[in-house]
Amino acid sequence: MIKKLIEIEGMHCEHCQKKVEDTLCSIPEVEEVSVNLDKKNAKITLNEEVDDILIADLINNAGHYKVKNITEIAE
Template sequence: MEKIISIEGMSCEHCVKAVTNALKEVDGVEDVSVSLEAKNAVVKGENLDDNKLKGAVEEAGYDVVSIN
């Protein structure tokens, strides 16, 4: 399963690392790729819960625009 999360508020590599680390902590996440240019994160894993993914990003201090 793959989810693409559109994220607002990232402005540097530190932001990318913070979002990556936050998403890696979510149950079921196997791989995370965050793009500063595309303003999104591609998350791969099993039984991914949109609310948990959104919560992790928001807890790291960023805004989730959408999850597809």
């Protein structure tokens, strides 16, 4: 499993949180999603590698969001 932390600007409310969550869940390789509105980030678990550019493009095009950074994390 691959885990990534995505830092996202532009999330301000629960609607934003749900929109980002739904967008990430639409990626077939995504197994788990956790969006933290306070920290302005999302953690995802993937069953295989997905290009960070694809992830960023999906979020950036979902609304008024901007991906600042995506890093792979070890847990």
